[in-house]
Amino acid sequence: MTFDWSVIVQNWPLLLQGAGVTIALALVTMVIAVPGGLLLTLMRGSPRAPVRGLATAFVEFFRSTPLMLQVYWVFYVLPMLTDVQVDAFAAGLTALACNVSAFNSETFRSGINSIRPGQRQAALALGMTGLQAMRLIILPQAVHRVLPALANTWVSLFKDTSLVSIIAVSELSYVGLQLRSQTFRVLEVLTAMAVLYWLMGYPQAKIADWIHRTCKVTE
Amino acid sequence: MTAPTDPQPILRVTEVRKHYGPVQALDGVSLDVSRGEVVCLIGPSGSGKSTLLRTLNALEPIDGGQVVFDGIDVHARQTDLRRVRQRMGMVFQNFELFPHLSVLGNVVVGPRQILKRPLEEAEHQARELLGKVGLADKARMRPAELSGGQQQRVAIARALAMRPDMMLFDEPTSALDPETIGEVLSVMKRLADEGMTMVVVTHEMTFAARVADRVAVFDRGRIIEVGPPQQIFEAATAARTRDFLRHLDWDGASDLMS
Amino acid sequence: MIFDFTFLPGFWRFLLGGVLVTLWLSLASIGVGLMVGLAVGILRTYGGRAMDAVLSVYVDTMRSIPLLVILVWLFFAMPLVTGRSLTPLAAGIIGLGLHLGGFVAEVVRAGLASVRAGQMRAALALGMSVSQAIRVVILPQALIRMMPALGSLLVITIKDSAIASVIAAPELLYKSQVVIGKTYRPVETFTIALVVYFLLSWPVARGVDYLYRRVAHLGAS
Ligand SMILES: Nc1ncnc2c1ncn2[C@@H]1O[C@H](COP(=O)(O)OP(=O)(O)OP(=O)(O)O)[C@@H](O)[C@H]1O
Ligand SMILES: [Mg+2]
Numbered sequence: 001m002t003f004d005w006s007v008i009v010q011n012w013p014l015l016l017q018g019a020g021v022t023i024a025l026a027l028v029t030m031v032i033a034v035p036g037g038l039l040l041t042l043m044r045g046s047p048r049a050p051v052r053g054l055a056t057a058f059v060e061f062f063r064s065t066p067l068m069l070q071v072y073w074v075f076y077v078l079p080m081l082t083d084v085q086v087d088a089f090a091a092g093l094t095a096l097a098c099n100v101s102a103f104n105s106e107t108f109r110s111g112i113n114s115i116r117p118g119q120r121q122a123a124l125a126l127g128m129t130g131l132q133a134m135r136l137i138i139l140p141q142a143v144h145r146v147l148p149a150l151a152n153t154w155v156s157l158f159k160d161t162s163l164v165s166i167i168a169v170s171e172l173s174y175v176g177l178q179l180r181s182q183t184f185r186v187l188e189v190l191t192a193m194a195v196l197y198w199l200m201g202y203p204q205a206k207i208a209d210w211i212h213r214t215c216k217v218t219e
Numbered sequence: 220m221t222a223p224t225d226p227q228p229i230l231r232v233t234e235v236r237k238h239y240g241p242v243q244a245l246d247g248v249s250l251d252v253s254r255g256e257v258v259c260l261i262g263p264s265g266s267g268k269s270t271l272l273r274t275l276n277a278l279e280p281i282d283g284g285q286v287v288f289d290g291i292d293v294h295a296r297q298t299d300l301r302r303v304r305q306r307m308g309m310v311f312q313n314f315e316l317f318p319h320l321s322v323l324g325n326v327v328v329g330p331r332q333i334l335k336r337p338l339e340e341a342e343h344q345a346r347e348l349l350g351k352v353g354l355a356d357k358a359r360m361r362p363a364e365l366s367g368g369q370q371q372r373v374a375i376a377r378a379l380a381m382r383p384d385m386m387l388f389d390e391p392t393s394a395l396d397p398e399t400i401g402e403v404l405s406v407m408k409r410l411a412d413e414g415m416t417m418v419v420v421t422h423e424m425t426f427a428a429r430v431a432d433r434v435a436v437f438d439r440g441r442i443i444e445v446g447p448p449q450q451i452f453e454a455a456t457a458a459r460t461r462d463f464l465r466h467l468d469w470d471g472a473s474d475l476m477s
Numbered sequence: 478m479i480f481d482f483t484f485l486p487g488f489w490r491f492l493l494g495g496v497l498v499t500l501w502l503s504l505a506s507i508g509v510g511l512m513v514g515l516a517v518g519i520l521r522t523y524g525g526r527a528m529d530a531v532l533s534v535y536v537d538t539m540r541s542i543p544l545l546v547i548l549v550w551l552f553f554a555m556p557l558v559t560g561r562s563l564t565p566l567a568a569g570i571i572g573l574g575l576h577l578g579g580f581v582a583e584v585v586r587a588g589l590a591s592v593r594a595g596q597m598r599a600a601l602a603l604g605m606s607v608s609q610a611i612r613v614v615i616l617p618q619a620l621i622r623m624m625p626a627l628g629s630l631l632v633i634t635i636k637d638s639a640i641a642s643v644i645a646a647p648e649l650l651y652k653s654q655v656v657i658g659k660t661y662r663p664v665e666t667f668t669i670a671l672v673v674y675f676l677l678s679w680p681v682a683r684g685v686d687y688l689y690r691r692v693a694h695l696g697a698s
Contacts, residue, residue: 064632064679065671066639069650073671076663121278122315126329126381127305136332140319155540162543163640173545180553190554194546201541 007185008192018175019196025093025161025171030154032097037104044109055105062102068163071095075167092164100157107149111142144215151208158201172196225253229385229416230275235284237270244270246440247284252385257417259427259448262437263463268420269312271437272389275418276307289384305333308378312390314370316362322349322373323358326380334381341380348376352406368399372406385416392423424467428452436460484660485669495652496673502569502638502648507631509574514581521582522589523607532582539579544640548572552644569641569648577634584626588619628685635678649673 008015043055062070075091078084086094115138123133165174176193180186228251237245244267252258260268273279275286277293277300286293293303316325326345330336336344349355352372354365362370371391378386388407392400404426411417411430421427427434427448434451436444436459444457455461517536521529551572556562563571592615600610642651653670657663 060679061675064636064682065674066636066650068639068642069667069671069674072663073667076667080664118311118313118315119317121273122309122311122317124278125276125304125307125309125311126377127301127333128329129301132332136328137317141317159541159543162545165545166643173543176546177549187554187557190546190550194542194550197542197546198538202537205537205540 003188004185005188007179007183007188011179011183011189014175014179015172015192015196018170018172019200021169021171022158022161022173023200025089025096025164025169026154026158028093029096029100029157029161032093033100033104034150036097036101037108040101040105041108041112044105058098059102059105062099063106067095067099067160068166070099071164071167074098088164088167088169092161092167092169096157096161096164099160100153103153104150107146107153108142111146111149112138114145115141148208148212148215151211155201155204155208158204159197162197225251228252229254229289230418231285231287232271232275233285233287235271235274235286236282237267237274237279238282243440245274245281248440248442249284250435250442250445252416252418254416255414256432257411257415257419257430259431259434260418260420260437261422261424261427261434261463263466266437267440268437269389272309272387272418272420275387276304276309278309301333305329305381306384308375308381308383308386310371310374310378310386310388310391312393314362314367314374314394316370316374316377318362320362321358322354322360322362322365325362325373326377329377329381345376345380348379349373351379352376353402366399367395368402371395371399371403375403375406375410379410385418386410388417388419388421390420390422392421422467424452424464436463438463480665480668481662482665484656484662484665488656488660492649492652492656492669492673495647495649496677498566498646498652499635499638499648499650499677502566502573502641502646503631503635505570506573506577506638507634509570510577510581510630510634511627513574513578515585517578517582518585518589519611521586523611536579536582539576544572544576544637545643547576548641548644565641565644565646568644569638569646573634573637573641576637577630580630580633581627584623584630585619587626588623589615591622592618625685625689628681628688632678632682632685635681636674639674 040055040059043051044059046052046055071092074095075086075088078086078091078094112134119137119141120133123137124130128136161171162173165171165177168174170178172193176189180189183189230250230252232248232250235245235248236243246267248267248271250258250271260271262268270279274281275288275293277286281294288303288307291298291303293300316322317328320328323342323345326348327338327341330341330344331338346355346358349358352375354369354372354376357365357369357373362373365373375386375391391407392403395403400423404423407417407419407426408430419427419431429448431448433445434448435442436451436455436457438459444451444455444460451460452464455464517532521532521536524532548568552563552565552568589611596614596618597610600614601607605613638648639650641648642654645651649670653666657666660666
């Protein structure tokens, strides 16, 4: 068995480009999913039952089904529902953003619930509005619980972007799998792909651990 | 009963009812509080004292009856609740200081964020109030760095910063170590002497006897007796009041009166 | 949009087979993940510094490489090294199990750390060996606290098993794709698959929540 690592060197720019798309996809997803999760959390606290029900159903659905299937589903169903042609990137991004918003909403909700109700009462007793109490009193305290969970979600999200390769979004996994079938250097290409993910993901996992430690100290 | 009825009380509570599931927490409670008056609410645990206090500023909705504060029907739909709450300061058993803000920040947050006062004015007033409760030197500290008694005094300053017309206290000393209870009670006594209208839920009978203008005795969601401290502590008419006081080892307040 | 489910009678047995494989794949992976994770978690906690450092690389590697990449590598690339190929299902179980093991190890480690140090000292003072103390005193206390977190990993594994479709493990998502290849009904078929996955994981998730509320007070020590 001989290995030919030159294939990696030759295709290095392609792989890097794939890694770039992976990073961009994760970033854009999170930028959408943080406000998305907050919105879902607020909706789940709404006094109107239909609003609450809708948000809860959304969250439960996206948390309880495989992301890979969500990606397929958005890719095939969204065009049928809306009659607009969505490209693969948009479909993948939509699925990821909905999925992560649902998880973020859980994170925000449990963070907010961890603040004892007396704090909200004290804020209201001072004469604050519900939104002021949320913004000035509850959220700043919930941050210490929310940040570590968000960091974990980010680490998972970064890996989960690989799942949109199934609808041919040219992020790192897709590029790797394409190269594999074009060059037939299966071991070399797949190993390089794994190593690239490792190089990017490992520091992120470490940073997430650091956030966990920091937030514990200040609690 | 004995107190002459004030034609224009600042607070008028009429037949308020409130239940939690099967529990009738308030079973038709009526009470008037005049301007400048100090009313202490006493009674056994679970009798509805805290619940009544929370209905006064509508932190709890009510099932029936009426709470009128300075002519405003507190529980009416069109009432500007926040305005009412700004005019009624509230002090909690567990202080409920905001742990992410400094001591000064806790006192400033209301005037700044709710009343939109300029920062300098708000801070100036906050420092004055902290001085008044004896904590001028603690402004920069975090609530967690203070003793319970100090935290509760900050909470009082925080409520006073809104310049309320009336103060509500829910067992302000129950969570405190015995040695720090006195410092909180003396701040409250000073406040009463300055003419603040106060409704105080308390188990500190000595404080009630010394400071209250009237004492209301709760039992099972009702006020069973109201009157000046002498009357309640020396000559209670209701048997349950006497039971309750005996249970507390209350041995008469004669030495405290006069 | 018109749904057309008329193809279903011809294929429901086939899809049901996929559901069974999904269940088997999930359970087997959880078995592997629990064994690996328990061993790694205990060794990291009580095995000394060097052991901890080495095993932390395993854990963080599992946290940083996508499951899809792990599965694809095990199935396509590893045979070129070992000269022996795995069936899709075997590769799926090993890949899912090893990936899960990293996460179980973290849960186990946190669970062990949550038992007060005095418990270990008390057990040793009674004359127990370290491994006895872990088995008899520490683990039983830690396990209760680990239950909710392990339960969520169960749900995650059921969902993650769908990724094994990329190496053609004959589970539900893969079989759905086969059906689509024959019927050209992606929307209907994927919708059915979604509902089935939801029915498999949602009750487990709710059960875990329930368990968590029941067990939460035991966590306070
Ligand atoms: N949020 C709530 N939900 C359900 N029941 C409640 C709630 N708050 C109070 N109750 C019930 O209402 C009744 C009155 O409670 P409340 O707290 O007003 O009593 P209290 O007189 O303040 O007693 P304590 O001296 O113990 O503070 C009690 O039976 C209590 O269990
Ligand atoms: Mg009470």
